[in-house]
Amino acid sequence: MDRRTFIKKSTVAAVGGLLLSTPFSRLLARENGEELDSSLPLDKHPMKVLLINGSARRKGNTFTALSEAAKQLEKNGIEAEIVQIGAKPVRGCVACGQCHAKGLGRCAFDDDICNTVVEKMGGADALIVGSPVYYGQPNGSVLSLIQRLFYAAGDKVRNKPAAAVCVCRRGGATAAFQTLNMPFQMMNMPVVSSQYWNIVYGMSEGQAALDTEGMQTMRTMADNMAWMLKKIHADGSPAYPEREPGQMMNFIR
Numbered sequence: 357m358d359r360r361t362f363i364k365k366s367t368v369a370a371v372g373g374l375l376l377s378t379p380f381s382r383l384l385a386r387e388n389g390e391e392l393d394s395s396l397p398l399d400k401h402p403m404k405v406l407l408i409n410g411s412a413r414r415k416g417n418t419f420t421a422l423s424e425a426a427k428q429l430e431k432n433g434i435e436a437e438i439v440q441i442g443a444k445p446v447r448g449c450v451a452c453g454q455c456h457a458k459g460l461g462r463c464a465f466d467d468d469i470c471n472t473v474v475e476k477m478g479g480a481d482a483l484i485v486g487s488p489v490y491y492g493q494p495n496g497s498v499l500s501l502i503q504r505l506f507y508a509a510g511d512k513v514r515n516k517p518a519a520a521v522c523v524c525r526r527g528g529a530t531a532a533f534q535t536l537n538m539p540f541q542m543m544n545m546p547v548v549s550s551q552y553w554n555i556v557y558g559m560s561e562g563q564a565a566l567d568t569e570g571m572q573t574m575r576t577m578a579d580n581m582a583w584m585l586k587k588i589h590a591d592g593s594p595a596y597p598e599r600e601p602g603q604m605m606n607f608i609r
Contacts, residue, residue, distance in 0.1 A: 403585050404435040406480035408473065410487035410498025412443040417523045417564035421556040422486045424565075424574040425521070432582030439476060441469055446497040448504075455508035463508040470504050477505065477512040481585055481594075483545070484577075485536055486521035492528035494536050506539050515596040517584050519548040519577055522555050523564060529555040544599070548584060550577035 407426055411418035419440070426436035446468050454464035462474045477483065485502060487494035506513055520536035522529040533553055540547050550573045558564035565571065588594045 402433075403481045403589055404437065404479060405429055405482040405484060405581065405585075406473075406476055407436060407438045407484040407486065408498065408501070409438055409440040410485065410495045410501075411440070411523075412495070412497070413488075413561065414440060414442075416488070416561050417556065417558035418486045418488050418521070420558070420562060420564040421521050421523050421570065421574055422484065424571050425484060425578040428575040428578035429582055432579065432586075434582045434585060437476065437480070439469075439473060441497055441501060444468065446470065446500045448500040449507060461509055461511070463504045470501055470508075473501060473505055474509045474512060477509065480516070481589070482517040482519075482548075482581055483513060484519045484521060484581070486523065487532060487536060489522055489524035489528045489532045492531045494522070494532045499535070502536075502539055506543055510543060513545060514543050515594070516545055517548050517581055517588070518545040519550075519554060519581060521574070521577075523558060524555070525557070525559040529553075529557075544596075546584060548577060548581045550574075550580060 405426075407422045409418050409422055413419070419438070422438055426438055429436040447465060447470075452464060454460065455462065458464070462471045485498065487498045490496070493499075518540040520533055520540070522533045522536065524532070530553060533555060537547060552569070552573045554573060554577055556564045556570035556574065557567045558570075
């Protein structure tokens with residue numbers, strides 16, 4: 357499915373929680389009862405970033421942080437879609453291998469949000485994953501989702517720029533941030549940096565907006581991602597580097 361067809365089919369739907377369709381500014385206007393911004397027609401966006409909100413809270417601080425990035429992406433002419441995984445269960449990978457054995461290109465289990473994200477990632481050019489911090493780690497549900505997405509549908513994420521965002525009350529964000537970044541580096545995904553680690557602070561709903569440095573970090577990260585995408589797609593279709601055949605070595609033989 358090409359991007360234009362994918363975008364036209366994209367709708368607001370409830371799958372494992374709230375799926376926020378884009379352009380982000382259109383969704384925000386719709387929810388606030390405002391007139392839609394006609395200056396951002398859907399079919400004029402040449403590139404798209406998928407943002408995954410790993411929080412179960414619909415409009416918590418992770419959403420606030422990702423929203424700041426999404427708005428900045430659209431200011432740069434990049435379409436942004438936020439998908440919230442919601443509060444419904446997300447199963448972990450059970451290592452059944454059916455996704456590869458049957459060439460599915462998606463997870464063999466279709467009872468949660470995973471394959472919806474797989475499909476959306478096929479129409480995206482970059483990925484941002486945001487999560488609250490639980491005991492110094494990302495939310496378990498978002499980890500399960502990312503592990504299944506990357507293993508079952510690696511071709512949909514490989515080579516695409518990526519960034520992690522972590523939100524916490526006080527501590528543990530750097531460990532969670534590192535955890536989220538590690539899968540990107542296994543998939544040849546350029547990791548997008550900012551002026552600081554992509555960390556935002558806040559406890560009660562909406563407090564993240566008061567973290568002025570954190571909000572600026574989100575905007576700078578979005579600017580950097582937009583800049584990178586425009587460089588990669590400057591000639592139309594991206595020309596990714598040719599890769600050597602993978603060489604795996606087990607230390608125990």
